[in-house]
Amino acid sequence: MSSSTAWTAAFAVIVITAGTILWRYRDGGNRLPLPPGPTRLPIIGNLLNLPRKQLGPALRDMGKQYGDVMYFDLFGQPMIVLNSYDAAVDLLDTRSLNTSDRPRIVMAELCGLMWQFGFLGYTQKWRQRRRVFHQTFQPSAIPKFRPIHVRECHRYLRKLLDTPERFLTLARHEFGATIMDAVYGIKVLDNDDPYLKMAEKDTEIFSEIFMPGRYLVELLPFLKHVPAWFPGAKFKRDAALWEPHASSVRHVPYNATLEAIARGDTCGSMVASLVDQAMQKEERLSPSDDACFRDAAGLAYVTGADTTTHSMQAFFLAMVQYPEAQKKAQEELDAVIGLDRLPEFTDRDSLPYVNAVVKEVTRWHTVVPLGLWHRAVNEDQWNGYRIPAGSIIMPNQWAMSRDPKAYPAPDRFLPERFLEASEDGTGTARDPEKFQFGFGRRHVPSSVQCSRRDLVTDGLYHRICPGRHFSNDALFMTVASLLHVFNIEAPLGEDGRPVPVAPAIALDSFLSHPEPFQCKITPRSDRAAALIRSAS
Numbered sequence: 001m002s003s004s005t006a007w008t009a010a011f012a013v014i015v016i017t018a019g020t021i022l023w024r025y026r027d028g029g030n031r032l033p034l035p036p037g038p039t040r041l042p043i044i045g046n047l048l049n050l051p052r053k054q055l056g057p058a059l060r061d062m063g064k065q066y067g068d069v070m071y072f073d074l075f076g077q078p079m080i081v082l083n084s085y086d087a088a089v090d091l092l093d094t095r096s097l098n099t100s101d102r103p104r105i106v107m108a109e110l111c112g113l114m115w116q117f118g119f120l121g122y123t124q125k126w127r128q129r130r131r132v133f134h135q136t137f138q139p140s141a142i143p144k145f146r147p148i149h150v151r152e153c154h155r156y157l158r159k160l161l162d163t164p165e166r167f168l169t170l171a172r173h174e175f176g177a178t179i180m181d182a183v184y185g186i187k188v189l190d191n192d193d194p195y196l197k198m199a200e201k202d203t204e205i206f207s208e209i210f211m212p213g214r215y216l217v218e219l220l221p222f223l224k225h226v227p228a229w230f231p232g233a234k235f236k237r238d239a240a241l242w243e244p245h246a247s248s249v250r251h252v253p254y255n256a257t258l259e260a261i262a263r264g265d266t267c268g269s270m271v272a273s274l275v276d277q278a279m280q281k282e283e284r285l286s287p288s289d290d291a292c293f294r295d296a297a298g299l300a301y302v303t304g305a306d307t308t309t310h311s312m313q314a315f316f317l318a319m320v321q322y323p324e325a326q327k328k329a330q331e332e333l334d335a336v337i338g339l340d341r342l343p344e345f346t347d348r349d350s351l352p353y354v355n356a357v358v359k360e361v362t363r364w365h366t367v368v369p370l371g372l373w374h375r376a377v378n379e380d381q382w383n384g385y386r387i388p389a390g391s392i393i394m395p396n397q398w399a400m401s402r403d404p405k406a407y408p409a410p411d412r413f414l415p416e417r418f419l420e421a422s423e424d425g426t427g428t429a430r431d432p433e434k435f436q437f438g439f440g441r442r443h444v445p446s447s448v449q450c451s452r453r454d455l456v457t458d459g460l461y462h463r464i465c466p467g468r469h470f471s472n473d474a475l476f477m478t479v480a481s482l483l484h485v486f487n488i489e490a491p492l493g494e495d496g497r498p499v500p501v502a503p504a505i506a507l508d509s510f511l512s513h514p515e516p517f518q519c520k521i522t523p524r525s526d527r528a529a530a531l532i533r534s535a536s
């Protein structure tokens with residue numbers, strides 16, 4: 001490249017940047033005020049005000065000055081941060097028809113990941129995929145996957161007996177194996193499974209490109225056209241590296257399932273059921289159905305395996321740090337289930353404390369601290385403030401989990417908060433499912449006649465995580481089974497005394513998790529060990 005070409009390219013970038021910003025500032029108008037936020041600088045707006053580290057806590061702290069709904073301007077791109085549950089419900093649930101769009105993720109386009117419907121805007125294409133996904137993972141459909149949860153959980157217990165130090169890797173394998181079987185009917189290998197390896201790579205890419213503030217190209221999308229050699233264009237080189245991996249998880253397991261179906265080997269998986277329904281209806285699998293099924297199935301591992309694993313990692317940490325909660329759960333399990341068998345899904349209603357442990361894990365550790373961002377399609381108003389069309393809306397789910405009014409002593413792990421009446425006498429604490437799985441439930445005004453079928457199947461459940469019931473089943477079965485047969489304790493130091501375990505919590509990535517830590521996992525008794533070995 002000659003230096004004159006580089007200068008011409010640099011000049012073009014500057015001119016287009018200025019043009020983009022001026023265009024975004026057009027029509028600033030004389031309307032309602034914007035929500036409070038830090039003072040904006042010319043051109044870059046609040047770019048320098050946006051915290052770089054520990055985003056959830058830092059944005060919560062800024063909210064003490066500016067309020068629950070804060071406005072930022074990033075090169076003219078409006079961004080609204082929601083620090084409170086009530087504001088998030090108002091803007092993302094009640095008005096979900098307007099706010100269930102997604103901001104454009106340029107890196108997803110560059111990496112060839114736009115087949116993943118989590119990135120798609122509020123479009124017909126998204127609706128079709130969401131409906132198919134919802135059909136498989138809605139509450140009435142997921143009991144059919146319970147035998148898979150139980151089998152993989154028992155496999156996990158057996159492996160833990162032999163290699164307890166691998167508790168996290170094995171948990172990830174358990175959830176990956178469960179998803180692969182439920183979605184494709186594929187039984188993965190214990191080690192080095194090619195399907196899991198492929199899916200893990202895709203998950204890694206998903207998390208990298210969703211890292212808040214990582215890529216300038218998200219704020220200035222025209223930069224996607226600069227050549228890879230251009231100074232600062234590392235994003236192009238990253239995208240080129242990731243692109244070859246982006247679609248294998250969409251095609252390889254799906255094609256394997258089609259081949260299994262052709263051999264007459266059907267198994268009730270998500271893909272087998274969808275293909276079967278399509279064949280019954282139209283006697284063939286149309287190209288549009290085929291594409292839709294590939295997309296919906298391909299996203300399950302990417303969105304479901306690491307999220308659930310991070311919750312489990314938090315569970316292990318909580319058990320080490322709060323042995324009294326572990327003891328209470330074990331007493332309940334002993335009384336309800338006894339020592340001759342492992343927990344089953346039918347025990348769930350008789351295990352209120354274990355259920356409260358699962359809820360508290362979900363609250364205590366926020367897996368997706370800043371949610372998956374939404375976008376307002378049209379201009380709206382909120383409490384006398386203007387929400388500009390096109391605003392990115394970021395729910396600070398971490399801040400909601402630490403709201404001391406909803407959760408007194410929020411940093412403590414206290415399952416009791418879901419069993420006892422709250423201080424204001426309004427019942428137990430707020431169910432963390434209401435925010436930790438995102439937003440986008442539709443609140444239908446009572447004047448609108450709408451059947452339950454419309455609500456549930458017609459894509460009207462907007463963006464909220466459609467895998468939450470499945471994940472809940474996985475967590476319940478694993479938590480109940482682990483506590484029934486194992487003790488989870490702090491590791492012992494050389495002096496034979498327990499070593500305090502207090503890992504940092506990674507909060508600067510799209511998915512949050514405790515940094516790696518060790519714990520001592522031992523069977524509660526010889527009888528418990530025998531029970532694990534005998535589990536089929």
Ligand code: HEM
Nearest residue numbers: 118303304307308367368372437438439463464465467471
């Ligand atoms: C602890 C476990 C999990 C957590 C904390 C979690 C959290 C979330 C969050 C916060 C969102 C964004 C919702 C929004 O836009 O506001 C989301 C979306 C999504 N989740 Fe989950 N999730 C979990 C498990 C799962 C599982 C097991 C699956 C699949 C079986 C799944 C599938 C999805 C999909 C497909 C989306 C995208 C929905 C869309 O854009 O329409 N998730 N999840």
